[in-house]
Amino acid sequence: MADDDTVLSELQLELMRVLWRRGQASTAEVAEVLAQSRGLAHTTIATLLSRLEKRGVVASHKDGRQLVYRPLVAEQAVRRSMVSGLLGSLFGGDARALVTHLVREDEIAPGDLEQLRQLLSNKDSGHD
Numbered sequence: 785m786a787d788d789d790t791v792l793s794e795l796q797l798e799l800m801r802v803l804w805r806r807g808q809a810s811t812a813e814v815a816e817v818l819a820q821s822r823g824l825a826h827t828t829i830a831t832l833l834s835r836l837e838k839r840g841v842v843a844s845h846k847d848g849r850q851l852v853y854r855p856l857v858a859e860q861a862v863r864r865s866m867v868s869g870l871l872g873s874l875f876g877g878d879a880r881a882l883v884t885h886l887v888r889e890d891e892i893a894p895g896d897l898e899q900l901r902q903l904l905s906n907k908d909s910g911h912d
Contacts, residue, residue: 790841790857790865798822799832799856803842808854810847846905 789805802817803809809817811911815829832854844851875881883900886892892900 790839790862791869792862792866795822796832796836798863799836800828800841800859802852803855804859808849808852810852812850814853849871 789828789852798818798821802814806813811830811833812826815826816826818824818829830851832840833844833851837844837853841855842853843856843858844853846852871877871879875885883892886912887897
């Protein structure tokens with residue numbers, strides 16, 4: 785299984801989202817989904833899946849003549865890893881600087897701010 789430092793490219797994330805949504809999928813099924821949004825060839829998808837398998841991000845098994853892949857890492861774990869990397873590399877590990885940036889760039893709407901306040905309040909009081 786992949787470690788906690790699973791960082792994926794945008795294309796790899798899109799591929800993994802297909803697997804996370806479906807639980808498992810053949811190369812052809814993934815290619816069919818991504819052909820609609822990306823126009824990628826079946827061979828490209830097969831290569832990407834094979835590389836992810838070598839990294840321990842997905843596992844495969846044979847079903848007849850095709851390979852069926854399933855994710856070995858949860859979406860939340862990848863998100864956590866990638867946000868940690870972003871926080872460290874762009875904001876020097878300062879979470880406040882990241883939140884300040886998001887607020888100033890209008891990435892967080894006023895309604896979202898109230899939800900964040902509630903989350904922080906719950907965290908401070910020991911509730912999750």
